[in-house]
Amino acid sequence: MANNPPDYALADRLALTEPAQVKALGHPLRTSILQLLHERAATVSELAAAVRRPKSTVAHHVHVLEVNGLLKVVRTRRVRAVEERFYGRTARMFFVEPGPAMGKARDFNDFEVAARESAEAFEAGKLWGFIRQARISPDQASQFWDRMAELVEEFDRLPRSGDTTYGFAVGIYPTGHPALPPRES
Structure with a gap:
């Protein structure tokens, strides 16, 4: 790279x-x-x-x-x-x-900064983003965070070029979303 x-x-x-x-x-x-x-x-x-x-x-x-x-x-x-x-x-x-x-x-709060910075891009139809929820273990969340940190480091190391500075926000956090009960036998 x-x-x-x-x-x-x-x-x-x-x-x-x-x-x-x-x-x-x-x-x-x-x-x-x-x-x-x-x-x-x-x-x-x-x-x-x-x-x-x-x-x-x-x-x-x-x-x-x-x-x-x-x-x-x-x-x-x-x-x-x-x-x-x-x-x-x-x-x-x-x-x-x-x-x-x-x-x-x-x-x-990185997400507060990202929300403030991305408002103009959202209004212009130039905001790319995803949000997903998944019920996973704390160990899985930690492993996923490590992978996201590697992606952030890759983004940081991209050669600087072009006229536009892009923001990149990632995170993982517990939510209050409900979970389905276990399947009945």
């Missing part, structure tokens, strides 16, 4: 173990910044131009991501009397590590 990684080294996965890390991901501008850095390292000026926001605003959000371990300076260059910093992600994929410190991690 073709691999078009960013122009800097980064880990494949990073477990988010602190509530502040999850909260840092909860802002739409920060998720946009992280998405842009999938392609290559960038300066605050480049990020500000891409998201059409003031440099001071973008610098604030870059700082929040940096202090929470989601971004780092991957290289610098001297431009006149100023050292310009290029920021990169610390990992290709971030995931919430369940644990006592994390609680229920209500500050960030």
Whole structure:
């Protein structure tokens, strides 16, 4: 499979173990910044131009991501009397590590982000999606999640091209849907 990684080294996965890390991901501008850095390292000026926001605003959000371990300076260059910093992600994929410190991690919900981002595509008839329910064991759900994580990693590694950025949301969750009783003998 073709691999078009960013122009800097980064880990494949990073477990988010602190509530502040999850909260840092909860802002739409920060998720946009992280998405842009999938392609290559960038300066605050480049990020500000891409998201059409003031440099001071973008610098604030870059700082929040940096202090929470989601971004780092991957290289610098001297431009006149100023050292310009290029920021990169610390990992290709971030995931919430369940644990006592994390609680229920209500500050960030991938599906809420996906719903907000996909509304325009839905209205334009350009949203592709499926939802299914199946009664399966917790072990089967865990195995299926592992397969979905592999698919997300494959999506992340696709060579960047074209003019449109596509979203990709996957998940598995317990529902309150009813189940048929066992068959009668």
